[in-house]
Amino acid sequence: MNKKLLICGLVSAMALTSTAQTNVMEVNTKKLGAPIQSTMYGIFFEDINYAADGGLYGELIKNRSFEFPQHLMGWQSFGCVDVEDDNAPFERCPHYVVLSDPGHKDRRTGLVNEGYFGIGVEKGEAYRFSVWAKAPKGDAAIRVQLIDENSMEEKQEFIEEEISISSSNWKKYTITLTSPKTDKHAKLRIFLKGTNSVALEHISLFPVNTFKNRENGMRRDLAQALADLKPGIFRFPGGCIVEGTDLDTRYQWKNTVGPVENRPLNGNRWEHTFDYRYYPDYYQSYGLGFFEFFQLSEDIGAEPLPILSVGLACQYQNWNDESAHVPMDELQPYINDCLDLIEFANGPVTSKWGKVRADMGHPASFNMKYIGVGNEQWGEFYYERLKPFVAAIRAKYPDIKIVGTSGPVPEDVPDNTYRFEDGWKAMKAQKADLVDEHYYRDEEWFLTHGLRYDTYDRKGPKVFAGEYACHGKGKKWNHYEAAILEAAFMTGFERNADIVHMTTPAPLFAHVDGWQWRPDQIWYDNTDMFKTVSYYVQQMYSTNAGTNVLSLTMDKKPVANQAGQNGLFASAAYDSKTDEVIIKIANTTKVSQPVSFNLTGMKGTRTAQTLTLFHNGMDDENTICKPELITPQKGTIQVDEGKGSSLLLDDLPPMSFRIYRIRK
Numbered sequence: 001m002n003k004k005l006l007i008c009g010l011v012s013a014m015a016l017t018s019t020a021q022t023n024v025m026e027v028n029t030k031k032l033g034a035p036i037q038s039t040m041y042g043i044f045f046e047d048i049n050y051a052a053d054g055g056l057y058g059e060l061i062k063n064r065s066f067e068f069p070q071h072l073m074g075w076q077s078f079g080c081v082d083v084e085d086d087n088a089p090f091e092r093c094p095h096y097v098v099l100s101d102p103g104h105k106d107r108r109t110g111l112v113n114e115g116y117f118g119i120g121v122e123k124g125e126a127y128r129f130s131v132w133a134k135a136p137k138g139d140a141a142i143r144v145q146l147i148d149e150n151s152m153e154e155k156q157e158f159i160e161e162e163i164s165i166s167s168s169n170w171k172k173y174t175i176t177l178t179s180p181k182t183d184k185h186a187k188l189r190i191f192l193k194g195t196n197s198v199a200l201e202h203i204s205l206f207p208v209n210t211f212k213n214r215e216n217g218m219r220r221d222l223a224q225a226l227a228d229l230k231p232g233i234f235r236f237p238g239g240c241i242v243e244g245t246d247l248d249t250r251y252q253w254k255n256t257v258g259p260v261e262n263r264p265l266n267g268n269r270w271e272h273t274f275d276y277r278y279y280p281d282y283y284q285s286y287g288l289g290f291f292e293f294f295q296l297s298e299d300i301g302a303e304p305l306p307i308l309s310v311g312l313a314c315q316y317q318n319w320n321d322e323s324a325h326v327p328m329d330e331l332q333p334y335i336n337d338c339l340d341l342i343e344f345a346n347g348p349v350t351s352k353w354g355k356v357r358a359d360m361g362h363p364a365s366f367n368m369k370y371i372g373v374g375n376e377q378w379g380e381f382y383y384e385r386l387k388p389f390v391a392a393i394r395a396k397y398p399d400i401k402i403v404g405t406s407g408p409v410p411e412d413v414p415d416n417t418y419r420f421e422d423g424w425k426a427m428k429a430q431k432a433d434l435v436d437e438h439y440y441r442d443e444e445w446f447l448t449h450g451l452r453y454d455t456y457d458r459k460g461p462k463v464f465a466g467e468y469a470c471h472g473k474g475k476k477w478n479h480y481e482a483a484i485l486e487a488a489f490m491t492g493f494e495r496n497a498d499i500v501h502m503t504t505p506a507p508l509f510a511h512v513d514g515w516q517w518r519p520d521q522i523w524y525d526n527t528d529m530f531k532t533v534s535y536y537v538q539q540m541y542s543t544n545a546g547t548n549v550l551s552l553t554m555d556k557k558p559v560a561n562q563a564g565q566n567g568l569f570a571s572a573a574y575d576s577k578t579d580e581v582i583i584k585i586a587n588t589t590k591v592s593q594p595v596s597f598n599l600t601g602m603k604g605t606r607t608a609q610t611l612t613l614f615h616n617g618m619d620d621e622n623t624i625c626k627p628e629l630i631t632p633q634k635g636t637i638q639v640d641e642g643k644g645s646s647l648l649l650d651d652l653p654p655m656s657f658r659i660y661r662i663r664k
Helices: 003-017 220-228 290-300 332-346 352-359 379-396 420-429 443-448 480-495 533-542
Strands: 023-028 075-078 080-084 096-100 110-113 119-121 126-134 140-147 157-165 171-178 183-193 198-207 233-236 303-308 370-373 401-405 434-441 462-470 500-503 509-511 522-524 529-531 548-554 568-575 580-587 593-600 606-614 633-641 646-652 656-663
Touching (some): 096 183, 110 198, 140 198, 157 171, 157 183, 220 290, 220 522, 290 303, 290 332, 332 352, 379 401, 379 420, 401 462, 434 443, 480 533, 480 548, 480 656, 529 533, 533 606
Parallel strands (some): 303 370, 401 434
Antiparallel strands (some): 023 548, 080 096, 119 183, 126 171, 140 157, 140 183, 593 646, 633 646
């Protein structure tokens, strides 16, 4: 034994205990516990807060196919512009515009598109403009510009290219515009050149530099932020949009595949939900469709988890109105949607839907393993409808794991309409593989529910915490304190990895100019983005997950803010890939907490790596202007020789979250 190191360790311990009693914890590194699923930490995408069009999806043009109910919403038209729908090139997107001679050489005909809160372009970046067009009366041309309407320069346009249109039949034309400057709020302007009319459809502007350089791709910085989370599971496309305000506006995956020009518009359930944050132009172009979701899952290394309609419109918006939902004897098309989706994702290219996938450029299977049926549904409305779905999926695809739901709340309360316990009983009875739990709760709830999963029945379905977030009481935004409490609560996920198999916080994305719900993980404007502290909490967990649970106790009890544990939450894991012990600990008090970890099964000294979230301002948050105000900080700490085991002594700052990685 190195006596010098032992003396130093004892001196360090005495220094810690001189001001506060040390919190002594035992970590058993000899005995491996439950495996930690690769799907444990993931992401959930829903098109809320302009998360798809105007966000992750790279398209910069709003209402590119003139299919909004007000066909020129998002456009300013001038001169002689008509909207038509006869002889259209795309059956499910029939509307297009015709630009005609304004009648005088000094008048103009054309269009201006406002984009999503403007069109964001960056200096030196290339943008692909494309349009389907025809010239019914002979050779014609259009001038395509990016403009700054409020510029003090001599010209509003800062780049212009011309497209000659010679065919009387529909044809796709493409040019590249390289922006000479950065502008968050540019617009696209199209002038008719000459007197011969042109017809235009599916007017599109995409960054060339999308994620993975895909033509119908994702905004690079936002998609990269998802990849950087190293997610194990990717739940999509919602959320409440799966159900729709009514059945007509439910999310229908079959409308989202095939040529992007022929995907019909869909209403967004979030357009009209909040009249105090109302966006009348919030629709779904379906450009980001199920093929793109599966492809993105593959690109970021996550298992895809699609959620499909169970035949119920949004129960919040329709309550117990039986007429709003699909009758039991008319469910077969909805069941077929589930079966056909599995074929689309996994089927051979010789199958009907496997061929659709192959024709879109992905002949190989997406290897989908999970499917969710229904989102946040409850009551007999849901339980009875789910039964035939489960039977049909089990019969044809017995290896697919089915995710059911326990409703929108995490527990039964007096006069609780949603009946959480009934949901779990129903899912057990139907032998669902996982049960999707949702909880948006305040600080006190997160502080007092650290043992939530320790007492769960280990028989039957596993837990999927599909939507959760700490909503600060009276301060519903991405403040630091809420993120620390999420970090604390998540130690219970890891400690109970035998029952908790998937978790995804919510929501994921929000546009700073178009949000309706918060807190959120990632915020952005048209050119920049920032990651919230909650995002960094998720990243700290997902990149330090480990492969097996290790026992970590204080006074022989789990560390979850129990009596005498001084507001501490902790868990431990072993990573077989790196032969490291990983300890996660959160201090939820406003004072420093001395801690001591006895690492049973380890001897000797070594240097441990640390990653810490600490900040003094509890209401502070990252912003577009200060994107890295609060970020995890790397460090090291000495692990000393203790009495029969290695000993780690530390002093946790107030309201902090720290991870230790110790080579075993």
